[in-house]
Amino acid sequence: MTRGMAHIESLFVTRLYRAPLSEFAPKIDAGEMENSCLVIAEDDEAGQDWSEKNGYPGYTSYASLTDLPWRFPIFADLVKVLDQHVAAFAEDLEFDLDGRALKLEDLWINILPEGGMHASHIHPHSVISGTTYVAMPDGASALKLEDPRSARMMASPARRADARRDLKPFIYMKPKVGDVLLWESWLRHEVPMNMAEDDRISVSFNYSWT
Ligand SMILES: [Fe+2]
Numbered sequence: 001m002t003r004g005m006a007h008i009e010s011l012f013v014t015r016l017y018r019a020p021l022s023e024f025a026p027k028i029d030a031g032e033m034e035n036s037c038l039v040i041a042e043d044d045e046a047g048q049d050w051s052e053k054n055g056y057p058g059y060t061s062y063a064s065l066t067d068l069p070w071r072f073p074i075f076a077d078l079v080k081v082l083d084q085h086v087a088a089f090a091e092d093l094e095f096d097l098d099g100r101a102l103k104l105e106d107l108w109i110n111i112l113p114e115g116g117m118h119a120s121h122i123h124p125h126s127v128i129s130g131t132t133y134v135a136m137p138d139g140a141s142a143l144k145l146e147d148p149r150s151a152r153m154m155a156s157p158a159r160r161a162d163a164r165r166d167l168k169p170f171i172y173m174k175p176k177v178g179d180v181l182l183w184e185s186w187l188r189h190e191v192p193m194n195m196a197e198d199d200r201i202s203v204s205f206n207y208s209w210t
Contacts, residue, residue, distance in 0.1 A: 057116030126206035
């Protein structure tokens with residue numbers, strides 16, 4: 001932006017990637033993916049117990065099923081697609097990967113019922129994290145992303161409600177079913193309360209540099 005003689009530029013940019021999964025092959029059938037998540041959750045008693053004991057509303061396979069792509073062909077296909085999205089994002093980020101690829105580290109299902117939420121967190125030990133959206137009923141919560149510098153803003157005034165998008169302290173993303181979002185793993189994010197009567201279903205994942 002230029003104002004008179006002044007030149008103002010944006011530095012230290014935070015990139016956020018959004019795309020339909022279908023941009024890359026193979027095709028992931030949305031109905032089959034939703035059904036697979038529900039069937040897996042129903043059969044995964046260890047995961048149900050873990051979710052209950054750890055105060056996770058609904059269900060996550062995070063602690064119980066570490067090998068979804070080996071067990072279920074649709075998840076193997078999903079990883080093939082995600083690998084390509086992550087590679088495209090790494091290209092946009094201009095990472096110098098030194099000949100080593102970003103590789104899937106974890107992939108897990110989240111089923112968030114009405115009233116469920118997932119508190120603010122980052123994904124340590126990873127480079128790229130993301131989520132693909134499997135069921136987003138009307139009223140399902142967005143993903144809330146936080147300015148990574150917020151902890152340093154001791155005396156800053158708040159930003160105006162109509163501030164430019166790239167100046168806002170929080171961004172709410174409301175993806176569609178079949179979309180994938182990617183961000184750098186240090187970016188703090190949360191899922192606010194799900195106000196939909198129906199479950200919000202998503203599959204999240206981490207990629208590391210190996
Ligand atoms: Fe997360």
